[in-house]
Amino acid sequence: MHDIKWIREDAAAFDAALARRSLPASSPQILKLDGERRAAQTAMQEAQAKRNDLSKQVGELKRTGGDAGALMQEVASLKDRMAELEVQEKELGTQLDTILSSLPNRPAPETPDGKDEHANKEIRRFGTPAGHNAPRQHYELGEALGQMDFTNAAKLSGSRFTILSGALAKMERAIGNFMLDLHTDTFGYTEVSPPLMVRDEIAYGTAQLPKFADDLFRTTTGLWLIPTAEVPLTNLVNGDILEPEQLPMRVTARTPCFRSEAGSAGKDTRGMLRQHQFYKVELVSITMPDQSKAEHERMTECAETVLKRLEIPFRTMVLCTGDMGFAAQKTYDLEAWLPGQNTYREISSCSNCGDFQARRMNARYRPAGEKGTAFVHTLNGSGLAIGRCLIAIMENFQNPDGSIAIPAILRPYMGGMEKIEVTAKL
RNA sequence: GGAGACAUGGCCGAGAGGCUGAAGGCGACGGUUUGCUAAACCGUUAUACGGGGUAUACCUGUAUCGAGGGUUCGAAUCCCUCUGUCUCCGCCA
Numbered sequence: 001m002h003d004i005k006w007i008r009e010d011a012a013a014f015d016a017a018l019a020r021r022s023l024p025a026s027s028p029q030i031l032k033l034d035g036e037r038r039a040a041q042t043a044m045q046e047a048q049a050k051r052n053d054l055s056k057q058v059g060e061l062k063r064t065g066g067d068a069g070a071l072m073q074e075v076a077s078l079k080d081r082m083a084e085l086e087v088q089e090k091e092l093g094t095q096l097d098t099i100l101s102s103l104p105n106r107p108a109p110e111t112p113d114g115k116d117e118h119a120n121k122e123i124r125r126f127g128t129p130a131g132h133n134a135p136r137q138h139y140e141l142g143e144a145l146g147q148m149d150f151t152n153a154a155k156l157s158g159s160r161f162t163i164l165s166g167a168l169a170k171m172e173r174a175i176g177n178f179m180l181d182l183h184t185d186t187f188g189y190t191e192v193s194p195p196l197m198v199r200d201e202i203a204y205g206t207a208q209l210p211k212f213a214d215d216l217f218r219t220t221t222g223l224w225l226i227p228t229a230e231v232p233l234t235n236l237v238n239g240d241i242l243e244p245e246q247l248p249m250r251v252t253a254r255t256p257c258f259r260s261e262a263g264s265a266g267k268d269t270r271g272m273l274r275q276h277q278f279y280k281v282e283l284v285s286i287t288m289p290d291q292s293k294a295e296h297e298r299m300t301e302c303a304e305t306v307l308k309r310l311e312i313p314f315r316t317m318v319l320c321t322g323d324m325g326f327a328a329q330k331t332y333d334l335e336a337w338l339p340g341q342n343t344y345r346e347i348s349s350c351s352n353c354g355d356f357q358a359r360r361m362n363a364r365y366r367p368a369g370e371k372g373t374a375f376v377h378t379l380n381g382s383g384l385a386i387g388r389c390l391i392a393i394m395e396n397f398q399n400p401d402g403s404i405a406i407p408a409i410l411r412p413y414m415g416g417m418e419k420i421e422v423t424a425k426l
Numbered sequence: 427g428g429a430g431a432c433a434u435g436g437c438c439g440a441g442a443g444g445c446u447g448a449a450g451g452c453g454a455c456g457g458u459u460u461g462c463u464a465a466a467c468c469g470u471u472a473u474a475c476g477g478g479g480u481a482u483a484c485c486u487g488u489a490u491c492g493a494g495g496g497u498u499c500g501a502a503u504c505c506c507u508c509u510g511u512c513u514c515c516g517c518c519a
Contacts, residue, residue: 009481038475038476038477041475041476041488042476042477042487042488044488045475045476045477045487045488045489046477046487046488048487048488048489049487049488051499051500052488052500054499054500055444055499055500056444056445056500057499058444058499058500059444059445059499059500060444060445062444062499063444063445068499069499071499072499072500073499074499075499075500076499078499079499241436241472241473362474364473372473373473
């Protein structure tokens with residue numbers, strides 16, 4: 001959600017910011033609506049003031065035994081006009097909100113301009129791809145191991161689901177446990193186990209709604225299955241006024257994520273790269289405005305540390321304006337090396353949303369030494385996507401015989417196991 | 427799922443159609459007193475939006491007593507719906 005006051009003050013800057021996302025100038029329409037809304041509001045408030053005043057006089061007259069009939073008549077006639085003005089004001093307000101809530105966040109100044117992912121910029125790189133001889137893709141490896149089954153998953157649930165079993169299923173669990181321990185023990189995040197279904201206004205708070213309802217699953221009771229733990233974690237502060245000493249607030253959770261991926265039929269159809277359901281460890285920070293930039297770097301490093309400890313080669317990209325998500329001002333993607341695909345693929349996305357989500361959630365804090373409140377900043381990042389991490393391990397640690405070496409850091413989480421070997425199919 | 431009770435400011439807690447943005451207390455902040463601490467006393471202590479104004483001072487209006495409707499000249503107070511909390515019963519991991 002954008003700050004209407006800012007748009008009033010500097011409409012040109014507002015339009016210029018959204019032009020970087022290839023959007024047409026919307027300030028003329030917004031300002032027109034805003035002016036009309038305020039005029040209606042002022043008129044309504046004046047009418048209310050008059051009614052309050054007259055009603056007070058009625059009370060006065062009644063107490064002293066006078067005749068209040070004429071005054072009551074006058075207020076009664078005022079009411080028609082008030083009702084009209086109220087409807088008008090509400091209608092204009094709704095129109096304004098509809099526009100404001102459907103516009104994406106403005107990019108940070110340092111976010112590079114660009115049309116699509118080709119304009120993203122690599123900013124650093126870790127590790128060197130091992131140079132496998134004829135590397136296989138994760139689904140070939142997994143099926144050969146007898147521990148990854150797409151056919152049976154389709155029987156249960158249709159396409160874009162996977163069944164893991166045996167050591168591979170255990171490794172999925174181990175990966176999540178390792179990540180949670182790292183973020184809580186080393187980086188100071190508090191572990192949370194949140195609801196996986198949320199109300200409309202919660203999905204609105206993080207900006208999944210109203211624009212992206214098609215990407216979500218909805219229960220018959222009207223709740224939304226979370227597409228990421230960002231949604232419940234960020235909304236932890238929905239409607240709150242926080243004290244400065246509570247900030248920054250850092251939380252993490254491992255949850256399933258549910259995505260209908262309505263728009264991407266035909267993309268990455270093989271394997272478990274793009275699924276309707278996957279596990280992810282999410283990082284969320286709530287900060288004061290002047291902290292969010294540093295927090296963004298810190299969060300990205302937390303995510304990078306996961307890949308470093310797992311010894312998976314990756315590169316860190318800063319997304320361009322055209323590839324960045326709706327709520328973000330600036331986003332870093334981590335892309336893990338996948339030898340089977342001979343390319344880097346996204347495994348984490350860390351975004352600074354500034355006050356964009358905070359406005360939608362009405363999440364504020366009290367600045368020390370100032371009166372009043374100010375919106376907090378929100379940040380979220382994957383730390384990391386567990387399914388894709390499993391894929392990256394399988395492809396990077398594959399042996400010519402089809403077995404998978406287990407990264408050293410993960411072995412304690414797998415009872416000391418060092419290698420995943422072929423088993424009979426489940 | 428069945429039955430009932432409740433929802434007021436940072437917290438506790440009055441209020442039962444007008445004089446209530448809301449008594450009283452606690453807490454917090456500022457001040458007076460004080461050798462220090464404590465105590466006592468005085469004062470301040472919500473949010474949002476609008477109008478005026480040298481746009482962060484200040485003045486003024488409106489709204490907000492869980493949310494949304496309704497009744498009324500006038501609603502924290504009466505009515506309806508919803509949401510949430512608590513208690514009892516049933517069911518269940």
